[in-house]
Amino acid sequence: MKNKIFPKRFALLKGFSITYLLFALVIRMILYFISFSDIDFSISHLFKIIGIGFAYDIGSLSYMMAFYSIYLLIMPSKFAGSKVDKIITFAGYWLFMIVITFSFLAEVTFWMEYQRRFNFIAIDYLLYTYEVLENINESYPLPIVIAAIGLIVYVAYRIKKRKLIFEKSFTKDNSFLSRIIVAVICCSVVAIFHYNIKNTQAEIFGNVNENELSKSGLYSFFAAYKSNELNYNEFYSTYNETEVFKKLRSNVLAVNDSFLSNEGLLRRTTNIGKELRPNVIFIGMESMSASYLKRFGSKKGMTPFLDQILSESILFTNLYATGTRTVRGLEAFSLSVPPTPGRSIVKRCNNESFFTVGDIFKQKGYSCTFITGGDGYFDNMANYFSYSGFDIVERAKKSRDRDELPTKRFQIEDEEITFENAWGACDGDIFNAVINKADIDSKSDKPFFYMLMTNSNHSPYTYPEGKVKIPSGTSRTGAITYADFAIGEFFEKVKDKEWFKNTVFVVASDHCAYSAGRTELNVKSHHIPAFIYNLNGSEPKEIDKLCSQIDILPTLFGYLNWTYTTKLFGKDVNEMTPESERAFIGNHRKLALLKAKHLMVLETQQKNECYEWDEATNELKKTACDENLLQETISYYQAAYELYKGGQLDK
Template structure:
């Protein structure tokens, strides 16, 4: 049947399709093996995964085939087998085999890191070829990877020759009429998938790993590319504008807040009682640090003795959750004190300049503001975001990058200040040393300073300088231990500095490692450590109120007795009542509101799901939706989206 539909001219195309589907099947089985411990094995589900996967593989394959089929359709019979025809055909076959081999191989380490098929993270990484190529080079034996791809290419060519695919493609007299039928079928398949088949339609299981296994990596990549920014009103259930802001303003207003006006905004004045303190402030963002890595949260591995030790001397928030699973989500939450907007982080979006960030509150109090990062801050648009929102920049600007014209100062971490760096950044030890140099200079100016520092060593490929900890092996455990050790070394140096006594330190993770789980959102994998150290006149204590990354700086401002204007969504954790406790968690398309015993998730296609949450067992059980809880959840996310899109988070709003 296939041979009757596909004329000889399409022989190489048919061979490529066989290679593609075979490779896709093998990769899916490999990923199934890696995910086996995270799924509840069922033979029926396995068959469904393979069947749905084949369907989406055919859809992604159709895009490749249609492009080449269009060429085959247009070339007249007299040019079949011409020199130009052979060059184009052989080059296209080799290029396509190379592309699919590389993409299929790339899916394996991507799965090991994120337990997902290609998604928006892969789309973002595509824009940063230097970091990605270096990461691959430092994580895997690149010569072996290239050799394998070349081997697959050679075997594919030999396979095609053995099937006489080249001969049949070049030596035939198939007419336009014979070629139009297979081309039309391919074109209709592409149109069907492009218009009607959505990637989420592969999600037919309760287990997130099984949903991901049923997808095609390449198809998922392009689906993520198209949906990197989601219009909340198009994809999510909404409520009327008046009801939305009425609920929101009531939800975020604290007893010491005064709403500045009514309408579609959250502008308010926060008043704290007591003499205002203006210590220097250093925020240290810990890369990928789960709360459960710490002894305080049950770990018996002793990975973080320094972090645990300092936490005992601090205001320690033991029930705080990250909003997302990536660094730029953490930066968004911390700097804007806003729930995560679905799709791309605001850090990477257009029109994200001149926003009301926490930096504006520091500006009201006369502080300098600096963002410090050990990598090239162009990655994930961090440099532009912080600079165009008033922060000076200290980063590892690569010499080969074109110089950006930024509105604030930019100070490079020089080569002679770096003892070790990997694909992403200079090691944490070098970043802390640069921080100390920077603070020494800032201290001379007599102006209070706020520094936002982002670490990176606890990130794949988990590489770090030799000799700092006992083992140099590149593992997550050792990366955490190295990060903890350099954290300890930083404070040992800082305590001898004249600025230390008058400096408050905020320590918090940007997100967790191992963010995947059996369900789409694993609550435990958003639990992160956070504490405030060195506050004057405050005794160390633990605060177990359910809270979010967006609350940490409003809490600091409360401890410092600051009075200020803001558009921040966050609340002062120390002043929270039981009714105030909540956290925001999301993972690109799904966003949720977490309460002490329940969770509501908003999903695309205007769907939502309610759960009862057992914190001790980390179990979610579906339950009937509470309408009031649903509207509260919608109000947070709908208003966050609207305020950003409509300019309601801009500084200029306070002048109106």
């Protein structure tokens, strides 16, 4: 009777399933111990994590089980054990084992970087296999990784071979009825999970790490794939569209603004005084958390140059990143819009006609250039910025097709490179490319605006040897120290340039190094440094107003006394009243507004939570919902989505 319910033909399916579930348990426990200091330990929580995780592991496993059970169902019994059957079975087994072994090992490295199961970042990285494989190779030597995967798969294979599992799976002694029963069971489990079980249902704890540990990596991966772009109106709280835009227009309108239309955000910003038109170089610093700088409490001395230049600059002391990835920072800097749910707008389709800060610079006669030490193909940067009117300077992979773009595209050549890793040229080489470009453009009758991103403060934390005392590739501390050294060296070089006196430098981090914490949104891990340097006629000062990445360049426009037309959400921080101060914080699923130490969080399934934020301890305490704050939060995010989908963010 037992063989009729689970025939020998399915022995490999059974053996593979046991292997998968054991691997999943081992990885879950490894991640648990890695995160032990960040969880609220209790025996009951541990058993719940294991139990919920086991259920989700069954869910992810069921997809593979269904695939194989259907194969066994349609393969006639008389062909069981044939040469074709053996080739398909062995090839399929090795393929699936290699894939799941790699994915389990990758989960550990992904967790150490993001303290999350696979999410939309992992989806994005699939598109950039060169950078990811190079990063793995530089962080964990690829031959060793491949050897480890091969060894694990081979040992699992030998165990199954010794237990005659393959021999049993090639038996002809099974009926069509017995095969269809197993196939129906497997497919039913897939249907249950696919249509009824959401990844978010694992989130029953108050601690984000425990919620993530309860999930399955592969299940989370496919859940992220399905939610890479979310329809705001389906998943989040909304209210009357007319009221939404009425409130939004009131919120974005500064005292020196006037609307030019009865709809949308098109308005004229008027500043009094002589307009200044210096060159502007915007430097986006990779993963430079505010907490790394002495001004914000660090005692490690990692950033001596930045610590010095802050005292000579206009410093934003209370500014927050909108997201947790470079592409979100670039979106905020250039498009000046709150983060919409799912992937960044920079990476989406139909983003070739947005109104960006580049359009305001062009109103004033500037040339615009985006500079990256990596491949502009990554995160769709070259396409997005080119269609926004920027020329592109990049370190493109020569093996990759170069798309035709509407603006000029320049390559950082081999002879200009002293060091590079998976993500591209080191910061020193990027800054040298900036200097070379500025030497040329300064001879033009047009002022120039550059927006650039650095690379080096990113795993595998490699950089040129001999520049700092910490050996390359050993720690993030070394990468931070090198990033500070490189930007300091850049400023030392440009001070002797003829164009320096007429150039303003804006420096800001794209996001913090770590965004994980005990809560889903870690407010402190969005706090970033930003400053304006070398602005003629302005004394060094600190701006303590609560603000966002989207406000940095509108604030610069105010200092330059520009009068211009705009569609940006961002505002000149100096024109903000205490009541209008706010910061946008989000990830791919949660959208939040920080205002006067209160954090309003919009969640999927149209749920909302309000917290009081204790800045000293970085703790969030749940409070009663403030209806006015909720409406303001919805107005920003619902309107941003509606304007984007309706094409009203276009030029």
